[in-house]
Amino acid sequence: MDNSPSKKVWLKFKRNKFAFAGLIFILLLVLMGISGYLIMPDSSPDANVQKVQIAKQKPGAKFMFLIVERYTHIARVNWFQKMLNGQTPDFKSIPITAYRIAGRDVFVTEYIGEEEKAKETKYNLADLCPDCVLPNTIERVKPLFEKHNIYSQTYLLGTDIYGRDLLSRLILSIRVSLSVGIMAVLISLFIGVGLGAVAGYFGGRVDALISWVMNVIWSLPSLLLVIAISFALGKGFWQIFIAVGLSTWVDVARLVRGQVMALKEVEFIEAARALGFSTSRIIVKHILPNIAGPILVVASSNFASAILLETGLSFLGFGAQPPTPSWGSMIKEHYGYIIMDAAYLAILPGLAIMLTVYAFNVLAIGLRDAFDVKGQNVTV
Structure with missing residues (x-):
């Protein structure tokens, strides 16, 4: 019988039915997003046949x-x-x-x-x-x-105000939301893990400086920060990746900093120093693998935050530009019809956002419980 830590985590995660259902839903979204035009009724670029x-x-x-x-x-x-x-x-x-x-x-x-x-x-x-x-x-x-x-x-889901197939545009919007989420999480992990590990390991003035930067970024509302970065970089799809990523790295950095500060005093890290291992090797090979669980949890949570930020930006006109479909821009185009006989035009993309964010949130909760982040045992 396989008693590896990863096997135990997986079995514990599977017992959480809501988290497992969230994972299945996310995998279905990924499959639909990858398939894209192959499964859409309107396979024209941007599903823009009007x-x-x-x-x-x-x-x-x-x-x-x-x-x-x-x-x-x-x-x-x-x-x-x-x-x-x-x-x-x-x-x-x-x-x-x-x-x-x-x-x-x-x-x-x-x-x-x-x-x-x-x-x-x-x-x-x-x-x-x-x-x-x-x-x-x-x-x-x-x-x-x-x-x-x-x-x-x-x-199947009707047409929008321009006579475009609503189902096709909802499916294509999955690509926008998931791609922004993935790229934003990767950027936030790269910056957050790097700065958090440096601050937690070296401490002193380095920690004070990085912590000051984190506190400044933390004090700014995320949406306003993303809008400010978007103004600086310009409107567009790739600019959103950078803007959302630069606004979500603080959560990762604060977590990694605290975990590294607690872990660097453990015996096997002291032994690694005594053996003359370099600082980069100690951080990359010995510390970060032992805090992968908490990092994965916060990354899943940040994925949901990135999707919400992207849809908010698209609603305000800073996200994916027309005719590229986005759940946020679809709500912007149709929110006036909520009190009319065509409320589904805004409700359907709103439901897509709600279900996707909920799936990532329950996934994060399931991962937190599976990894037992609060009482996690450190392994060599």
Whole structure:
């Protein structure tokens, strides 16, 4: 039987049903975020196909579309390129309610709203569907036309104010939130672990200086600090990584400083010094591995904080810039509809934020209990 510390931590973590469910939910989000365009109904870049005629449609709405133009200059990409960047549509389509073929013409009734009836628009059959013209018989024209120019699409979560598929934009927003969280946590860990370890190990004036910097940063509201950094760096996706990361490192540094101060007086660290090991080796090889549990807990907690900061910035206009979707920007675009009959436009991204942050919080609690941070035993 495997009695390793990591095995014990895993078994203890699994017994926490809420934390384990949070981990499963996060893994599902990661899988959806990686798959991205491959699983989205709208696989266009940024899920930005706009059809204003069908704006603010309820979840489950289904429409028939007519392809009115094809773009021969648009190249089809392979599945990997599509997964990363999407596939630019190679046709233009319009929503319709009915059509009929009469000789060499197609008469189409466009969809312009539930309460309005559009007049028929005439198109040349040969322009829309070159394969449908004679010598094909009339019995073959309609099936060919439906195959090449007619398709239906169901909007499972409805459409936004621009007629874009809401489900696709919610899925793509996962990439924004998780990527900001990952990069922000990595930046905060790099800065926080480094400064915290130096302050805790050397103490004295070095500790006083670093602690003063931490207290100054700690005294500033996180959102205001991120906004200030965003002003300095400019609006954009990569700037958010840096801004959020620079605002969350203090939590890591304070934790690491306290843990290192307690651990550096332990016997095996004294033995390492007596053996002549370098300071960097003692910190990296002997101290940091023994405080990995607490660091992992605070990193998980910071992940949730980073997601909240990113959505707040996007709501204020400093986050991912349009047309890139973000949960925060989606709420900003639609929060005025909460008191109207389209409240789901703002509620759905709000629920996505709430569930994701809750999953990371219960994960952090589960990790804290599994690692037994308060009563953690130090191992050599």
